Amino acid sequence: MTADRVETGDQPGGPPPRARGSVMRDVARLAGVSHQTVSRVLNDHPNVRPETRDRVLAAMRALNYRRNSAARTLVTRKSRTLGLIAYETTLFGPASTLYGLEQAARSAGYFVSVASVRSLDRESVLDAVDRLCEQSVEGIVAIAPQSSVGTALAQVPTGLAVVGVGGGGEHVPTVCIDNATGAAMATRHLLALGHTTVQHIAGPPDWPEARDRIDGWREALHSAGAPVPAPRPGNWSARAGYEQGRLLAADPTVTAVFCGNDQIALGALRALHEAGRRVPDEVSVVGFDDVPESGYFLPPLTTVRQDFAELGRRSLDLLIEQLESGIRTDRRVSLTPRFVPRASSGAAPT
Amino acid sequence: MTADRVETGDQPGGPPPRARGSVMRDVARLAGVSHQTVSRVLNDHPNVRPETRDRVLAAMRALNYRRNSAARTLVTRKSRTLGLIAYETTLFGPASTLYGLEQAARSAGYFVSVASVRSLDRESVLDAVDRLCEQSVEGIVAIAPQSSVGTALAQVPTGLAVVGVGGGGEHVPTVCIDNATGAAMATRHLLALGHTTVQHIAGPPDWPEARDRIDGWREALHSAGAPVPAPRPGNWSARAGYEQGRLLAADPTVTAVFCGNDQIALGALRALHEAGRRVPDEVSVVGFDDVPESGYFLPPLTTVRQDFAELGRRSLDLLIEQLESGIRTDRRVSLTPRFVPRASSGAAPT
DNA sequence: CCTGTCATGGTTACCGTTCACACGCGTGGC
DNA sequence: GCCACGCGTGTGAACGGTAACCATGACAGG
Structure with a gap:
């Protein structure tokens, strides 16, 4: 029934928007396999005959299938989503860090969900953490390097990786500029x-x-x-x-x-x-x-x-390191800044 | 079994981080009701006796329960998540808009997931849309006001609300400064x-x-x-x-x-x-x-x-309007900017 | 006394994946 | 000829919620 919603029209006037709502079963049916095989193809499991894989891939294309990450998250308990606590993101530094982080996260296959906070009191930060937890993020990066944040972050649920960006926390892994x-x-x-x-x-x-x-x-x-x-x-x-x-x-x-x-x-x-x-x-x-x-x-x-963008990238590295090892380090990565001489400084007047 | 993981210790040394993994069933068991009643309490359904509701709430607190949004999304098909396509977010304008949007989304009960794009060619934008779709966002705001984006956005799956911020699209609802x-x-x-x-x-x-x-x-x-x-x-x-x-x-x-x-x-x-x-x-x-x-x-x-922050807020309004009505408008909201005289302009030399 | 309605709460199916397991089949060792 | 094994694949049960439906008891109206 759902399968014949294919019609990814090549007709003129532009292809109709991709159909929502084709699921694994539809793909499986079209490819003549079981849903499990589709799953295997999707997750690059071995033990799928190349020919079968191609058939499945073709079916996925035809139906414009995209997998439902909610279902996936539900069963794997991994959301592939990172939370970002952002403060003062209108400033150039935080904004750039956010950008660097998002780019890095994307290429590592993670989504990024942001929670900006208006102030850095314990209340707000904990509230942001809560919101992110509810989305079952796997880790949290806090571009919010106040001392208070560090302590708030130390309270974060176990099993959740945390990284602070900037001077911040005591017991939280941190990446910062020197x-x-x-x-x-x-x-x-x-x-x-x-x-x-x-x-x-x-x-x-x-x-x-x-x-x-x-x-x-x-x-x-x-x-x-x-x-x-x-x-x-x-x-x-x-x-x-x-x-x-x-x-x-x-x-x-x-x-x-x-x-x-x-x-x-x-x-x-x-x-x-x-x-x-x-x-x-x-x-x-x-x-x-x-x-x-x-x-x-x-x-x-x-x-x-x-190098703010690098700051973002490194914080992702640190996060992923924790995610993979499963242990919360308290490593501190420090980046050396670069001196840029221009015209506003000169010899002392004599 | 899981229920006795309560021990949200009031003991000194700080409460242990909230326990992951209490689910509705645990709450239900502790409160002596069915999981459905817990769900009702959670969603403010009527027909729950106040006393029962209190018992449930107490159990939730005791277990530090938070609902699993993946499961919820799966069944309701609503993620309460908005996607944000961001371009050049290191600039003050986009960064501020992002901030305004996020704040507004938060108070409207939405999460925000960002996808920054490095360039605005059709490819990148469509890719960003894809990534957001995979997360089953309910709507997309594009702070990426190039003409090309407008057309790319018009291609977005039906049933997905879209708003452009800035001059942009032809067939896409837009909020912009005049x-x-x-x-x-x-x-x-x-x-x-x-x-x-x-x-x-x-x-x-x-x-x-x-x-x-x-x-x-x-x-x-x-x-x-x-x-x-x-x-x-x-x-x-x-x-x-x-x-x-x-x-x-x-x-x-x-x-x-x-x-x-x-x-x-x-x-x-x-x-x-x-x-x-x-x-x-x-x-x-x-x-x-x-x-x-x-x-x-x-x-x-x-x-x-x-007023960039207002831009962000308004774009959320427009998005929610579409979400609730279910129809894709192509309304255009235009904000009047304000002239700010300072010292860099003066009478023409004579 | 029977029936209808309302308030309250439980049962059960289902959302779309992944995982554990079972199955059939060819192959090689003994 | 039998068994173990690997490969490719299918089956069924989770995962944690929500919604539709059902069951119960109280109470009112006929």
């Missing part, structure tokens, strides 16, 4: 240009990334014997960079500023410009991230590049 | 400032958004009786803005530039700056999008704001 090293690169670059010290406008204090960058900056200053000013508190926005930048611009001893990210740097750049302090002649500015626009700031921004 | 109006706003603003005409650095020609903005710009010039120069071809990047900006900067008659988006404007700003043409004194620049950083460009960018 923020401290990146920050140190930027700082050393500025010191090498003759600046006696480097100011830092930091990201939000509850982001481990921000803290690690502070650490790297501080350490670089310290080991060069340079004075260590207090880091300026901020968040990831241009506005924060602007506000802190105004304060820094008013201080004539300031000649070098390392910013927690490129947006902050943009704000700082504007503040310096408004205060009449030329960049890089009077003040050098370095950012972090290397967003696509930073090469077009005024002046083009010296920064530290993170 | 790009022509936005472009006209920007253009009229510049004309009102006394500029004799307005140049336009456009987005990629295969994006309907870009075309609509060209149309709006052209129409505004035309109806004001201003000369209509050829639009400069570009893409959405700062680089394109920079390259076209250099050409424009070399032409002393150019006093006003309307850019296809804020990134382009950023590039143009830099090109003008390098050429020594002051903004806004000598040349006015207007962007489109109002990305969070544009208020911190040098100078702060006059632009046109799109």
Whole structure:
């Protein structure tokens, strides 16, 4: 009955949309085999005669069969779906990571289901985890690298693989950029240009990334014997960079500023410009991230590049590693960022 | 057997992670009812005595039961999952739309599964559709507003709701920003400032958004009786803005530039700056999008704001409307953008 | 007292896969 | 000639829900 719904018309006017609702039995009937054989073909089992396989494949094509993943999930208890907890995905970094992850997941044969959270309190995160669990995801990647998330994630049902992206969790496998090293690169670059010290406008204090960058900056200053000013508190926005930048611009001893990210740097750049302090002649500015626009700031921004897409790919690797081994590691993968010199940093004024 | 896996320990050291694997039967057994009654409670059916309902709820809590959505999907043939075809999600616009959509979907009780595509050729889009179909999504939202996508989407299986976001498709319900109006706003603003005409650095020609903005710009010039120069071809990047900006900067008659988006404007700003043409004194620049950083460009960018999150929400509305009515509309929802004047535009030089 | 209706809850079939197992058949070793 | 074995294939039972249908008891109306 259902089988004759074939009619994948080659008639003009465009083929009709593929028919919903052909199932294994239909394919089996058309190919003259049992549903089990169809299943075998589908799952690349050995012990199917090539000729039979071809017949089945032809039938599948004719009926435009696609397998019902719900049924499959039900019996195998594997959904081939990954959950993604996303925070602030409108930012370039998280958005890119999401992209990298999805691409990687796709080629590994996984689907990705997202749950964005509006805030990172325990409540929201646990709620997101719940939603994902209900879809019986096999693993969860959290692009939400706040410390609080780490602890929330540790609570996730056993048998569920978890990976954090970014500075995050204590007891959760994590993949992150080596923020401290990146920050140190930027700082050393500025010191090498003759600046006696480097100011830092930091990201939000509850982001481990921000803290690690502070650490790297501080350490670089310290080991060069340079004075260590207090880091300026901020968040990831241009506005924060602007506000802190105004304060820094008013201080004539300031000649070098390392910013927690490129947006902050943009704000700082504007503040310096408004205060009449030329960049890089009077003040050098370095950012972090290397967003696509930073090469077009005024002046083009010296920064530290993170490979966000790679971050996504690696987090998938880590997840799959757990899925396959069945054990929850607490490995930490760290990616080294790359320093990108441009025009916003220069020799210290004499 | 399974029921005594309760032990959702209140013991110190943190409760053990919720137990996987309690199913309806377990709950039913514990509550002393049949699994059907549990189902009724779960689905808010009437005709369950309050006392029974409470017993069931208590049992569910005790066992930390969560229903298996695969089983549910299998029998109801409704997955409560939406598919999202995403393109260039690292850009601010698409990323924000994704966010808006996900939030809306969540509160409407839907899950969101994403399929990002690397390119928008028919092949890739159809492949993404396939992947989503396999997950038996109930509807698809395509944040991938190229013309080609529209036609590909029209091919989607019947019985599957589809919505395009952005300029896109012919025969597909669409929600978009009124790009022509936005472009006209920007253009009229510049004309009102006394500029004799307005140049336009456009987005990629295969994006309907870009075309609509060209149309709006052209129409505004035309109806004001201003000369209509050829639009400069570009893409959405700062680089394109920079390259076209250099050409424009070399032409002393150019006093006003309307850019296809804020990134382009950023590039143009830099090109003008390098050429020594002051903004806004000598040349006015207007962007489109109002990305969070544009208020911190040098100078702060006059632009046109799109409410991307609203775009996401509306596309969900449209999808749900189709899902509930069961008919595929080809309604087109158009959102009016908002003009945001800042410092990059000013009176024409005399 | 019989019947109809309503509230409540149980029975059972079914959704579309996969898995465990059985089956028939050719082949090779003894 | 018998048995074991591998190959290719079919059969039936899960998986965990929901929906349609049935059973029971209480209660009202005739």
